[in-house]
Amino acid sequence: MKGFSLIILCLLILAVVTFFSMGVGRYPVSPASLLSWIATGQCPDDTLPVILFNIRLPRLIGAVAAGGALAMSGAAYQGMFRNPMVSPDILGVSSGAGFGAALAILLSFPVAGIQILSFAGGITAVLIAVSISKTIGRSHDSVLVLVLSGIIISSLFGALLSMLKYVADPDDKLPAITYWLMGSLANIRGSDLAVILPLLFVGSIPLMLVSWRLNVLSFGEDEARSLGVHTGWMRALVILCATLMSASIISFTGIIGWVGLIVPHLARFVAGPNHRMLLPVSFLFGGIFMLVVDNVARSLASVEIPIGIITAILGAPFFIWFLKKSSGKSW
């Protein structure tokens, strides 16, 4: 499909899914009553606008932002690391954010404190991973060293997180940490979006602007250089933007896995590998995927299921199916 029409189609699907998602939840809202409200301007009852604008709409926008940002940073990382098995937390952003959040919960910080410390933890973990790869030096394959540094930092912060969980009060602090780590979109409010959306904007625009060069970078260090791309700067920019996006999402939602790994695959299958198209399509696919998953999370059982669990349960079989389907082909 031609680029422009694919984007339009994705936007349409996103709009339709968003519309129907407004009706999903503990307080049922039928699409018909929504339509008549839009058509006549007459609100069928008084609680509806409150629920819609204060709770449901921020949550839906949060879901689109979260899915989109994780998928887009995953796509950018897969291109940069030249590896379709890479996800946004390859450099340790999730484990750093988890550690930050756990520390804030342990110190009984308010919600904003948890968000700030988790964001800082995510960024710090990535910075440490990058500086380790710098000190290991130039004589090695720089992409490989970066991945290894990320693995080291992830497991280090994972261990520190376990330490915090071990000393946490098992009656209230430990469950809070555990729930945070499972990820949820339930607590996103309009005021959170006012912070998240500008951060995503700052992270995604530079990525979109350099998307052509990201293609060249996926041919590897030497080739990209010989094609005139300043590989060091490009890598720094991609890491900065992707980390900013994923850390700002994770700090509000907790850890949501899988999206950043599988959605770029799906997007590449439909839109092709050119990052000019792949990045925006990944964002839109990620948004749609997250909306659907979040609908499942809040309607499957009487108690809301943490979204990180659902992405993993849905993601694993889906990924297996996808790998089988595309086997024999290159990514």
Add this chain to the structure above:
Amino acid sequence: MVKERNIVLELSHTDLGYDGRVVLRDVSLTIQSGEIVCLLGSNGVGKTTLFKTILGFIKPIAGLITIDGTDISRFSPKDFARLVAYVPQLHHSPFPYTVRDVVLFGRTVHLALFASPCKKDRDIADSFLELLDITHLAERAFSELSGGERQMVIIARALTQEARFIILDEPTSNLDYGNQVRIIRKIGELCRQSVGILMATHTPDHAFMIASKVVVVNNGSLFCCGKPEITLTPETLKQIYGVDVQVFDTPYNGICSRKVCVPVMEPATENFSKHKQ
């Protein structure tokens, strides 16, 4: 293409190597635009080190590499890529870009930082696909091509870069006999576009076919350098490769002749015994 002013890539008394360990000592070499230079040498003798140094991936330990009088370390990656294009030996992309896209990547160097190619860039890429007779591959996935086709695509990409020099690392490795000859012919035609070519090869015949100059590396330095017909004697070849090679003249259309290398060897046994009867 417009005939441009000749420029020179020059190494003067350069020591090359990794981490302070010298691999090649005191290398002096010039390549003019519009000239084909073949680089010969046995495995592991430092040909790739030489390439990586000329391409700026590793810094020379001592001495200077200049293009048109300017030290190459003073060029930005972009300016340098406008002067020198690179055709690596193994190239693989984890993602299935189309051949046209891969060739278009050569235009990156002519684009503004945030831009992507426009119609003019596409036309240039298409013209080089045509020049190399691979237009029919344009919509295929690069990652699904055969080795020879990929090699052609990467050469088209290097041409699309419109650099003054192209450095090719064993462009015929992994190719069947016909594709080898085709690639060598195409490379021979390129120098008419006033492109300077430095090509590593393991086939001395390539030098006789297209090179105006041959450079031999051996024992940690430049062993010899000059016209192929004069430089590549059986004695030199023996010293490079350690095997006996004869060099013959083969006539071409009655007027001129080209030299060929033939390894000295007994014919295969079966043939030999048949012949004797």
